[in-house]
Structure formats: structure tokens, C-alpha cells
Amino acid sequence: xxxxxxxxxxxxxxxxxxxxxxxxxxxxxxxxxxxxxxxxxxxxxxxxxxxxxxxxxxxxxxxxxxxxxxxxxxxxxxxxxxxxxxxxxxxxxxxxxxxxxxxxxxxxxxxxxxxxxxxxxxxxxxxxxxxxxxxxxxxxxxxxxxxxxxxxxxxxxxxxxxxxxxxxxxxxxxxxxxxxxxxxxxxxxxxxxxxxxxxxxxxxxxxxxxxxxxxxxxxxxxxxxxxxxxxxxxxxxxxxxxxxxxxxxxxxxxxxxxxxxxxxxxxxxxxxxxxxxxxxxxxxxxxxxxxxxxxxxxxxxxxxxxxxxxxxxxx
Numbered sequence: 001x002x003x004x005x006x007x008x009x010x011x012x013x014x015x016x017x018x019x020x021x022x023x024x025x026x027x028x029x030x031x032x033x034x035x036x037x038x039x040x041x042x043x044x045x046x047x048x049x050x051x052x053x054x055x056x057x058x059x060x061x062x063x064x065x066x067x068x069x070x071x072x073x074x075x076x077x078x079x080x081x082x083x084x085x086x087x088x089x090x091x092x093x094x095x096x097x098x099x100x101x102x103x104x105x106x107x108x109x110x111x112x113x114x115x116x117x118x119x120x121x122x123x124x125x126x127x128x129x130x131x132x133x134x135x136x137x138x139x140x141x142x143x144x145x146x147x148x149x150x151x152x153x154x155x156x157x158x159x160x161x162x163x164x165x166x167x168x169x170x171x172x173x174x175x176x177x178x179x180x181x182x183x184x185x186x187x188x189x190x191x192x193x194x195x196x197x198x199x200x201x202x203x204x205x206x207x208x209x210x211x212x213x214x215x216x217x218x219x220x221x222x223x224x225x226x227x228x229x230x231x232x233x234x235x236x237x238x239x240x241x242x243x244x245x246x247x248x249x250x251x252x253x254x255x256x257x258x259x260x261x262x263x264x265x266x267x268x269x270x271x272x273x274x275x276x277x278x279x280x281x282x283x284x285x286x287x288x289x290x291x292x293x294x295x296x297x298x299x300x301x302x303x304x305x306x307x308x309x310x311x312x313x314x315x
Contacts, residue, residue, distance in 0.1 A: 001029070001059055001102075001226055008033040008057035010042065010091055011064030015171040016106060016164075019219035020061050027223060033057055043083060048090040052098040060095050060103040061222065062088060062144075068173070069180045070133050070203070070269055077136035084140035092147050096157055103159040104222055105148050107141040107234065109211075109277055110134045111163060119278040122163070122234045131272045145234055152232045160229055162222065165238035165277045168296065169215025170303040181245065182212065182297070185252045186304055193258040200253070200260040203268035206246035211238050211276040214296035217289045224287045238277035239289045248293075255297045 001007065007024060011017035012034040024032060033055055041047050042064055066083040073080060088105065095103045112120045113128035125145075130138045148159035168182035176187060185202065192200045221237045229235060243251075249262055 001223075003028060004031055005029070005058040005101075006031045006033060006056065007059045007061070008055065009061045009063060010035075010087075011062070013037075013171070014063060014065075014067075015167065015169050015173075015215050016218065017061070017063035018171045019169060019215040020063055020222055022216065023219035023223050042087045042090060045086075045090050048094050049097075052094040056098060057095075058101050059226065060091065060100050062091050062103065062105045064091070065106070067137075067180075069184065070271055071177050073134040073137055074269070080134075081136035081140050084137065085143060088140070088144040088147065092144070092151065092159065095159070096151050096155055101158065102226060103148070103157070104226055105144050105159060105161045106222075107145055107161055107163045108137070109163055109165045109236075109238075109275055110138045111141050111145065111234075112275070114272045116275075118274050119240065119276045120236070121278040122236055122281065125234060133269055133271055149232045158230055160225060160231065161234045162225060163234050163236045163277070164218050164221075165211040165213050165236070166275070167213055167215050167218060168300060170300060170307075171215075172300065174304060174308050181210070181248065182252065182300070183304075185249055186256060186297075186301055189253050189256040189258040189260065190301075190304070190309070192260045193256060197260055199263045200249075200258070201263050201265050202245065202249050203265055204245060204270040205266050206244060206249065206262070206264045208245050208270045208272065209242040209274040209276065210245060210248065211240070211242040212248070212293060212296075213238050213289060214291035214293075214299075217291050220290075221282065221287050224285070225282070228285050228287075235281050236277040236279050237282055238279045240277065240279045240283075242274065242276035243293075251294060252297060255294065255301050 114131040145161040172183040174183040
């Protein structure tokens with residue numbers, strides 16, 4: 001990407017979008033386009049078309065999406081499939097209509113089958129059923145991948161689709177019910193530490209294996225792929241390493257400094273038994289993740305104390 005190119009980051013206030021913005025600024029890109037949800041409703045096709053007419057971006061990162069953990073995905077499947085389909089349909093089509101030079105679409109590792117062989121290779125997509133708890137979100141993301149591939153095939157566009165593993169980082173959602181596992185556990189352990197609660201409940205059995213990637217590493221990978229990858233096939237982004245949810249909970253407990261005992265609620269869903277991505281393709285291109293889990297968790301907990309807890313205290 002040229003240094004003065006006009007770059008639009010859709011979803012710039014979210015965890016992924018804000019990390020991409022930080023990475024772009026670190027790499028001295030200055031002509032950055034952003035719009036808040038109040039300024040541009042991505043569910044409104046005409047509004048998105050007007051935005052592209054007016055701004056004519058050269059490059060687009062699609063980090064805008066409706067996201068959530070197991071509870072949110074299970075409770076609001078209609079919202080997840082409708083909103084994500086609308087957002088990506090409008091952005092991808094307008095990028096084509098306005099001759100965007102290159103587009104990066106962010107998918108999710110939940111596009112892969114629930115019982116996929118491990119580690120998960122890109123070619124395992126659509127080989128067997130998805131995990132039911134996030135099927136609606138996964139199907140929307142698969143549609144986005146296929147849309148990028150179809151436009152590349154028919155219109156010779158340069159739209160790439162990347163599949164990040166489970167993410168954590170600053171700007172995450174720390175809602176007590178609708179968050180992902182890392183922010184949810186950080187909040188529970190922090191509140192238990194403050195209240196002196198002897199136990200912290202963790203959803204599920206603690207046995208599922210998960211891979212976790214620090215969001216700033218993902219952002220670095222996205223810029224790397226905009227420079228070094230032009231294929232239509234999806235490409236995984238991850239660490240290539242996983243750990244049990246029990247181990248993750250113990251690590252977060254240590255970072256927060258909470259002595260509470262872990263209690264696993266097996267009545268709650270576990271999700272897929274194991275999910276770790278095969279990252280051979282992106283590693284072969286020259287990119288590797290850098291941030292260790294403990295180092296990343298410390299950054300996130302410090303941000304949570306500074307931005308979330310302090311904001312609640314001041315409210």
C-alpha cells in the first residue's frame with residue numbers, strides 16, 4: 001500500500017479495527033478513513049454507497065461485524081446472521097463498484113467444522129457441520145469469504161479473506177454475559193478479588209482446547225498480508241499453539257492476582273472440543289506471532305483497569 005493511499009477501516013472503534021488503526025499509524029500511513037456507527041450505518045445500503053461515492057478509498061479493511069461469545073451467539077442468532085450478511089454485502093459490493101485496489105475481509109475460525117481435524121488447515125472449510133452455538137455467525141462469515149472469491153473470479157478484484165483464531169486484546173467487550181472467554185474471565189476474577197469472593201465460576205468443563213492471539217499481532221498480520229498475499233483462498237492467522245480453558249483460567253487468575261478457586265459449570269456449553277489453526281501458510285510467507293499469552297493478558301488487564309474500571313468508578 002502506498003503511504004499516501006486512502007485507507008478505509010470499517011469498524012475502527014472495535015477491538016480488531018482499533019488495532020489495525022494503531023498498526024497503520026505505526027507504519028506511517030496517514031490518509032485514514034473512519035466513520036462511527038452514528039456517522040455511517042453499514043446496514044444501510046444507500047448510505048454505504050454514498051460514502052464510497054464521496055470518499056473513493058483505495059484500500060479497505062472490513063473489521064466491522066456483530067460479534068459475541070457463546071451466550072450471545074446462542075441467544076441472538078438472527079441478529080448475528082442478518083447484521084453480518086448486510087455489513088459485508090454492502091462493503092464488498094461497493095468496494096467492487098468503486099474500483100478499490102485491494103480489500104481485506106476478516107472472517108473467524110468458527111467458519112471451520114466443529115469436529116475438524118486438528119490443527120485446522122484452510123482446505124477443511126465446508127467439509128462437515130459447524131459448531132451449533134455459533135452457526136449463524138459462521139455461515140455469515142463463510143458467505144463473506146465466498147463473496148470475495150466470487151468477485152475475484154468474475155470481476156478480477158483483489159479481495160483477500162483472512163481467518164484469525166480466537167482473539168483477545170484492548171478495546172474488547174467486558175459485558176458479564178455477552179463477552180468472549182478472556183474478557184469475561186478478567187472481569188470475573190477482578191470482581192472476585194475486590195469482593196473477596198472465594199470462588200469464580202467458569203462456563204463448561206474446562207477441557208476444550210483453544211488457541212489465543214493478541215489482537216495487535218493480528219493487526220500486524222493483516223498489514224503484512226495486504227503487502228504479501230493476493231490469493232483467493234482463505235489464509236489462517238494464529239499462533240499454532242493451544243491450551244485448555246482450565247489452563248487459560250488459571251493464567252488469567254494469576255495475572256489478575258485473585259486467589260479464588262475455579263468452579264466449572266458443566267451445565268453451560270463447551271463449544272468445539274479443540275480449535276487450533278494450522279498457520280503453515282502464513283508462516284511460510286514470513287509472518288509469525290510475537291506476543292506471549294501472559295504478556296498480552298497483562299496488557300489487557302492494565303487497559304481494563306485504566307479504561308473500564310476507572311470509567312465505571314467515575315460514572
